Amino acid sequence: MAATQTPSTAHACCAIEHTEAVENYLKAIYALTARGESASTSAIAERLSVAPPSVSAMIGRLRESNLVEQAAWGHILLTAHGQVHARRVVRRHRLLETFLHRVLGLGWDEIHAEAEVLEHRLSEQLEDLIDAALDFPDRDPHGDPIPGKTGPHHESEEFALASAVRGDRFLVERVSDRDSAALRRLAELDIGPGVELDIEQLSPDGGSLQVRAHGQGHLLSAHLVDAIGGHVLSPTDTAQS
Amino acid sequence: MAATQTPSTAHACCAIEHTEAVENYLKAIYALTARGESASTSAIAERLSVAPPSVSAMIGRLRESNLVEQAAWGHILLTAHGQVHARRVVRRHRLLETFLHRVLGLGWDEIHAEAEVLEHRLSEQLEDLIDAALDFPDRDPHGDPIPGKTGPHHESEEFALASAVRGDRFLVERVSDRDSAALRRLAELDIGPGVELDIEQLSPDGGSLQVRAHGQGHLLSAHLVDAIGGHVLSPTDTAQS
DNA sequence: CGGCTGAATTAGACCGCCCTAATGTTGCCA
DNA sequence: TGGCAACATTAGGGCGGTCTAATTCAGCCG
Numbered sequence: 307m308a309a310t311q312t313p314s315t316a317h318a319c320c321a322i323e324h325t326e327a328v329e330n331y332l333k334a335i336y337a338l339t340a341r342g343e344s345a346s347t348s349a350i351a352e353r354l355s356v357a358p359p360s361v362s363a364m365i366g367r368l369r370e371s372n373l374v375e376q377a378a379w380g381h382i383l384l385t386a387h388g389q390v391h392a393r394r395v396v397r398r399h400r401l402l403e404t405f406l407h408r409v410l411g412l413g414w415d416e417i418h419a420e421a422e423v424l425e426h427r428l429s430e431q432l433e434d435l436i437d438a439a440l441d442f443p444d445r446d447p448h449g450d451p452i453p454g455k456t457g458p459h460h461e462s463e464e465f466a467l468a469s470a471v472r473g474d475r476f477l478v479e480r481v482s483d484r485d486s487a488a489l490r491r492l493a494e495l496d497i498g499p500g501v502e503l504d505i506e507q508l509s510p511d512g513g514s515l516q517v518r519a520h521g522q523g524h525l526l527s528a529h530l531v532d533a534i535g536g537h538v539l540s541p542t543d544t545a546q547s
Numbered sequence: 548m549a550a551t552q553t554p555s556t557a558h559a560c561c562a563i564e565h566t567e568a569v570e571n572y573l574k575a576i577y578a579l580t581a582r583g584e585s586a587s588t589s590a591i592a593e594r595l596s597v598a599p600p601s602v603s604a605m606i607g608r609l610r611e612s613n614l615v616e617q618a619a620w621g622h623i624l625l626t627a628h629g630q631v632h633a634r635r636v637v638r639r640h641r642l643l644e645t646f647l648h649r650v651l652g653l654g655w656d657e658i659h660a661e662a663e664v665l666e667h668r669l670s671e672q673l674e675d676l677i678d679a680a681l682d683f684p685d686r687d688p689h690g691d692p693i694p695g696k697t698g699p700h701h702e703s704e705e706f707a708l709a710s711a712v713r714g715d716r717f718l719v720e721r722v723s724d725r726d727s728a729a730l731r732r733l734a735e736l737d738i739g740p741g742v743e744l745d746i747e748q749l750s751p752d753g754g755s756l757q758v759r760a761h762g763q764g765h766l767l768s769a770h771l772v773d774a775i776g777g778h779v780l781s782p783t784d785t786a787q788s
Numbered sequence: 789c790g791g792c793t794g795a796a797t798t799a800g801a802c803c804g805c806c807c808t809a810a811t812g813t814t815g816c817c818a
Numbered sequence: 819t820g821g822c823a824a825c826a827t828t829a830g831g832g833c834g835g836t837c838t839a840a841t842t843c844a845g846c847c848g
Binding site for chain 4: 587588589599600602603604607620621
């Protein structure tokens with residue numbers, strides 16, 4: 307007579323477990339949709355190194371939990387609810403990266419992988435303690451903004467270094483955290499958030515770039531260029547606005 | 548024609564994944580067999596809050612991987628190989644407990660649960676860094692010895708406080724890490740490893756104990772008494788050996 | 789407008805880990 | 819010695835998450 311624990315007509319708000327897999331899917335969708343449009347099944351599959359049907363199945367489960375909705379055929383979006391959860395995961399990830407870097411001295415190129423596995427097991431209490439121990443940082447070592455516990459959050463919107471042209475002065479604001487080889491190389495060159503680059507030469511193939519940083523010239527491969535984001539600081543730009 | 552990846556006749560040394568479940572079973576068996584004899588299916592089941600058939604199934608898998616052997620009917624032992632793996636998990640657990648306590652200021656009663664979930668995701672590199680950051684501790688905050696990365700290891704062999712008698716002076720060496728309620732209470736009383744207790748009175752029911760610590764008298768419930776281990780420091784004892 | 793391509797989904801299966809219910813085994817004690 | 823209680827195991831099933839193979843769908847181009 308009494309209602310069972312799973313009334314089928316219920317709102318099904320938090321019916322799904324917050325498993326590692328679920329968190330990874332939410333994070334992937336968040337990352338793919340952060341800069342603009344919706345995520346596709348295949349993009350999620352690629353990002354998570356998983357087969358497309360696995361994504362379809364998971365999306366089905368996430369949709370039933372109101373974490374995700376499908377605007378049109380194959381266009382996947384996070385609901386407001388899903389965004390809250392995704393941001394919590396991102397927050398834990400970036401706090402962990404900062405902690406591992408500042409407190410344990412882990413290299414720039416190593417923190418992402420470690421944070422990736424620990425983020426799913428970080429209790430709220432530990433999250434708060436780490437946040438406080440770091441004096442409430444708002445950017446991780448790669449320059450990505452750390453979401454607050456609640457409230458709105460915007461991923462930083464910067465331009466790719468690839469969009470700069472010869473003569474520009476470019477302020478590096480973030481580097482990709484997912485490419486450890488590139489990070490290792492950039493660490494060697496001492497190029498990271500806050501560093502200014504003078505664009506000296508564009509290679510004809512359109513990929514690599516000759517830049518000057520800390521007074522030294524470097525040829526950055528297309529691979530490295532893609533890992534760098536920031537803003538152009540050309541004189542016209544700074545004067546204009 | 549070529550041999551496949553799983554030749555059925557192979558030694559099957561490390562065929563099993565080091566999943567969280569596997570590590571938890573190894574740890575449970577380690578804990579149950581540390582002080583003496585072999586572990587039983589039901590004891591493992593109880594410790595892991597799992598049904599006995601689940602244990603049987605897992606033991607079968609662990610046996611195929613040479614991590615465990617069954618001496619007699621239902622008598623489960625870790626192989627040398629299994630002990631190595633179990634100790635690594637215990638090492639990570641106790642290092643994490645120490646780290647969480649000393650670096651992040653987590654309470655005595657909270658560190659066990661946090662370490663329990665993080666220990667399975669700690670990379671070897673992080674393990675080493677934490678070890679170094681703590682200056683290579685050899686005991687965790689509960690007084691349990693932290694196994695080295697390699698080499699022999701002995702769990703400390705101390706006696707239960709319950710075995711003390713009136714008039715004894717008892718040196719607390721460790722407290723159980725698994726009973727957070729008891730730990731919280733002991734923390735309030737400031738009773739932990741290194742503290743000496745004077746046994747003033749045994750209750751007739753055999754459980755609780757009237758003791759004096761830091762000059763103050765306390766009545767310890769049977770629950771608390773069971774959580775405390777150490778050595779009797781009675782005059783005869785200290786004089787004798 | 790029909791067919792083709794590529795993306796998405798369904799179909800069907802597997803593995804790890806868990807459960808309950810039923811069956812075997814052991815050893816103790818009357 | 820027989821029987822019973824306690825313990826261990828087998829039998830059978832479920833769920834989460836993954837896979838491959840087959841199918842459906844949207845959109846484009848001839």
